[in-house]
Amino acid sequence: MTQPNCKSNINTGTNANTKTNSETQTFDHIAFNNNSISNNFFNHTDDELDCFAPRILNWFDQNGRHDLPWQQHKTDTPNPYIVWLSEVMLQQTQVTTVIPYFKRFMRSFPTVQDLANAEWDTVAEHWAGLGYYARARNLHKGAKQLVESINQTGNFPQTIAGWEEISGVGQSTAGAIVAMGLHGYGVICDGNVKRVITRWAGNDHDITKSATTKELWALSERLTPTENSGDFAQAMMDMGATLCLRRNPLCQQCPINTDCIAYAEGKQDFYPVKAKKKPKPSKFSNALIIINPKEEVLWLQRPDSGIWGGLWVLPLQFEKKILGKSVVSTSEQDTAYETENSVAEQIIDKWISDNNMVTTSISDGLFDSDPIKHSLTHFDWYLQPQTLVLDSKQSQFITALLQKADINIIWLPIAKAKATLGLPKAMLKVLEVFD
Ligand code: SF4
Numbered sequence: 001m002t003q004p005n006c007k008s009n010i011n012t013g014t015n016a017n018t019k020t021n022s023e024t025q026t027f028d029h030i031a032f033n034n035n036s037i038s039n040n041f042f043n044h045t046d047d048e049l050d051c052f053a054p055r056i057l058n059w060f061d062q063n064g065r066h067d068l069p070w071q072q073h074k075t076d077t078p079n080p081y082i083v084w085l086s087e088v089m090l091q092q093t094q095v096t097t098v099i100p101y102f103k104r105f106m107r108s109f110p111t112v113q114d115l116a117n118a119e120w121d122t123v124a125e126h127w128a129g130l131g132y133y134a135r136a137r138n139l140h141k142g143a144k145q146l147v148e149s150i151n152q153t154g155n156f157p158q159t160i161a162g163w164e165e166i167s168g169v170g171q172s173t174a175g176a177i178v179a180m181g182l183h184g185y186g187v188i189c190d191g192n193v194k195r196v197i198t199r200w201a202g203n204d205h206d207i208t209k210s211a212t213t214k215e216l217w218a219l220s221e222r223l224t225p226t227e228n229s230g231d232f233a234q235a236m237m238d239m240g241a242t243l244c245l246r247r248n249p250l251c252q253q254c255p256i257n258t259d260c261i262a263y264a265e266g267k268q269d270f271y272p273v274k275a276k277k278k279p280k281p282s283k284f285s286n287a288l289i290i291i292n293p294k295e296e297v298l299w300l301q302r303p304d305s306g307i308w309g310g311l312w313v314l315p316l317q318f319e320k321k322i323l324g325k326s327v328v329s330t331s332e333q334d335t336a337y338e339t340e341n342s343v344a345e346q347i348i349d350k351w352i353s354d355n356n357m358v359t360t361s362i363s364d365g366l367f368d369s370d371p372i373k374h375s376l377t378h379f380d381w382y383l384q385p386q387t388l389v390l391d392s393k394q395s396q397f398i399t400a401l402l403q404k405a406d407i408n409i410i411w412l413p414i415a416k417a418k419a420t421l422g423l424p425k426a427m428l429k430v431l432e433v434f435d
Pocket residue numbers: 196199200243244245249250251252254255256257260261262263268
């Protein structure tokens with residue numbers, strides 16, 4: 001097979017393997033898993049496709065991040081638990097935010113068995129503030145599944161298919177774990193990789209379509225070397241995070257700029273192409289701060305499924321949902337009431353209304369005109385803090401009512417709840433009014 005002459009037009013540093021005084025550098029050919037894919041499918045030539053990885057790996061060697069606490073590429077005994085934990089944390093969250101959370105998790109749960117054996121409340125408290133709480137539930141469930149697999153087979157899953165069976169692990173995360181956590185062959189195609197390769201390949205198809213996803217996976221597989229796919233995965237993550245940025249990518253420093261189609265066209269911002277989304281609905285709810293005579297506040301544990309699954313929150317009272325300028329539903333409409341409120345919230349809401357109790361807005365109209373906004377994937381949630389002060393008979397009554405319905409509740413002063421319950425960020429925003 002003829003060896004391609006891979007060239008990069010940047011000077012990437014002073015590594016001993018690099019020609020530092022030259023405008024161009026050449027790299028050795030490396031092997032690819034390209035048997036099943038026709039090269040006619042891609043916008044680049046065979047040589048350009050083969051030269052992608054060597055240039056990226058060379059750049060990573062000299063300019064990539066090599067000191068992230070979860071990286072396993074410099075060890076001969078990689079730990080898949082560490083890679084799995086970090087990959088789940090890094091979904092939708094930036095490296096700088098994840099680092100302190102990751103370190104605290106590793107201190108408290110140094111092994112997958114420690115995480116599996118931990119109480120959910122402890123895991124939730126460690127996760128609090130990282131957002132997308134379904135990930136934390138999947139992590140806890142996944143730890144139990146992994147321990148089961150280890151008890152049966154003596155080891156972590158060793159294949160991509162095996163990892164995909166673990167709760168919360170998709171195709172790209174499984175590829176990353178096998179490549180980086182087991183030093184096997186794995187391909188990744190997450191958001192960062194998609195941005196880099198759609199720009200490089202000039203792929204102008206809508207990335208929300210499954211046909212485009214297939215194209216990008218095929219391209220990522222074609223570009224991934226069979227050797228060192230873990231280093232390549234880390235290099236691509238670094239490329240997306242430090243060079244091929246969402247806005248103002250640093251193309252001058254990019255090792256693949258000589259044949260990047262977006263760069264040649266001056267259309268970096270055009271890629272990746274994503275069909276415009278419909279505007280998100282907005283939902284308005286009261287956040288009830290129900291206080292007993294001991295100045296303790298009522299906290300409910302949310303159902304496992306749905307938003308903030310399994311976490312402790314204030315009771316919410318659904319008010320209305322708005323799409324554009326139209327009101328889609330209100331609390332007066334039965335179906336809206338039933339779908340928007342948990343069973344516990346329905347019980348509290350009915351009790352308040354049956355007893356003609358009145359909740360009070362916390363501060364002189366501030367929150368009436370400017371409620372707390374919490375943005376979620378599918379809607380913006382506006383929360384309005386309201387207080388309801390109970391006498392001891394009322395607090396005993398609502399406690400008994402909720403316990404009879406098997407709802408997990410706890411009465412705790414605000415400071416203690418903040419310190420021990422692992423409250424979601426939106427609840428902390430609501431409580432800021434008491435700081
Ligand atoms: S040249 Fe620019 S747009 Fe193209 S891959 Fe590199 S950083 Fe991204």
